[in-house]
Structures are given as structure tokens and as C-alpha cells.
Amino acid sequence: MRAAAISTPRLDKMPGMFLSANPKELKGTDHSLLDDKTQKKRPKTFGMDVKAYLRSMIPHLESGMKPSKSKDILSADEVKQWSESLEKLLANQTGQDVFGNFLKSEFSEENIEFWLACEDYKKTKSDLLHCKAEKIYKAFVQSDAAKQINIDFRTRESTAKKIKAPTPTSFDEAQKIIYTLMEKDSYPRFLKSNIYLNLLNDLQANSLK
16 A cells, blocks of 8 residues: 555644544534534444554555655555554554544544643633533533543542633543543554454555555
8 A cells, every 4th residue: 555645634624523433513513523413333344354444544555545644645654653542642643543543433422522622621711611621521521511521520520610710620530530541441442343453454555665
């Protein structure tokens, strides 16, 4: 396979927006992720055809493009760095995309959705904090949330109190728990998954051509 041009926007521009299968659904709204409370778990068809997935994730991977040293080209070295830490994986937009789709295959995508929503929240202007805090809480934290994250009762109650007078750190405690959960649980499995290993092997093989 051939490497392809991948846009790598800044993390603060991507408040969990990659998680929709249709980019058009995301265009023009920063909060579609939080407003979509009716989205249900999807059938576990992910992984049935890894090559087809790679083609959808990285357009023109097999288009015959020659390797380039442009910073916009996804390289084997860049993908290999994802294995160094979850932090490095999540700092890369394509890494977020690939890991997010892996979590979908495990029916735990709410974890990265919440983490990214928190990253966006911390950059929110003070006059918008209350509105955004309410959306995040209702989507992920409250006991009957459609995408309820796995946090303990004390943290859930503590977060509920904090958003009554929201600050940029209102979700920090819950976010840290979810990050640790991904780091200790999902991330090691991701590094052993076909989606990661096939992508890395394809890019490494392409670099030798």
C-alpha cells in the first residue's frame, strides 16, 4: 500500500468530532457529539475487513501516490510513536481517529468522546462554560446518560456539584479516571489489534519501496 496525505488539525480544533461516520453530520456544529443522545451501540462489524477500513480511514492509501516528506503525510515512524504512550496517540489527529474506531469495535467509544469533549471544554470561554458543562454532564456523566462513562458514585456526585458553578477544571477528576481506564485497559489491546498492526505494517512496507 501507499501512504496518503492526511490532514492533521490541532487537537483543540477537534472536540470529539471524528466519531461520526459521516463528516457531513459534523460540519457547522461544535456540539453535535453532545447533543446526540439517541445514538445507540452499533453492530460489531468493525474489523471484518481491515483493508477496507484502512481505505476509508485514509483515502487513496492505494492510489499509487509516491511517499513524500511533507508533514501532512502519515509515516510509519509517526504511527510507531503511537505505541510509546496513550498521550502521543491522542495528540495525533489520525491517531484519535484510528483509536476511536477501535473503541467503537469494543463498544466503549464514550470514553474517548468524553475525554475529547473535556479537552474542548477546558478551552471554552467563561461565558459559555455553564452551557457546555450542562451538555457534557447530561451526555456522559448523569446516571441515566445515553453515553454514561464508567466512574464511581463519589466522582459522579462531585462532578454534579462542580458544574453548578462551572470552571475549566470541573471535569478534570472524571476525565483523569477515564484517561487511566483507557490507558490501562483499551490502549494495550489497541496496540495488539489488527487495525493498528496492519496500518503500521502497510506503512513500513511502503517506505521500503
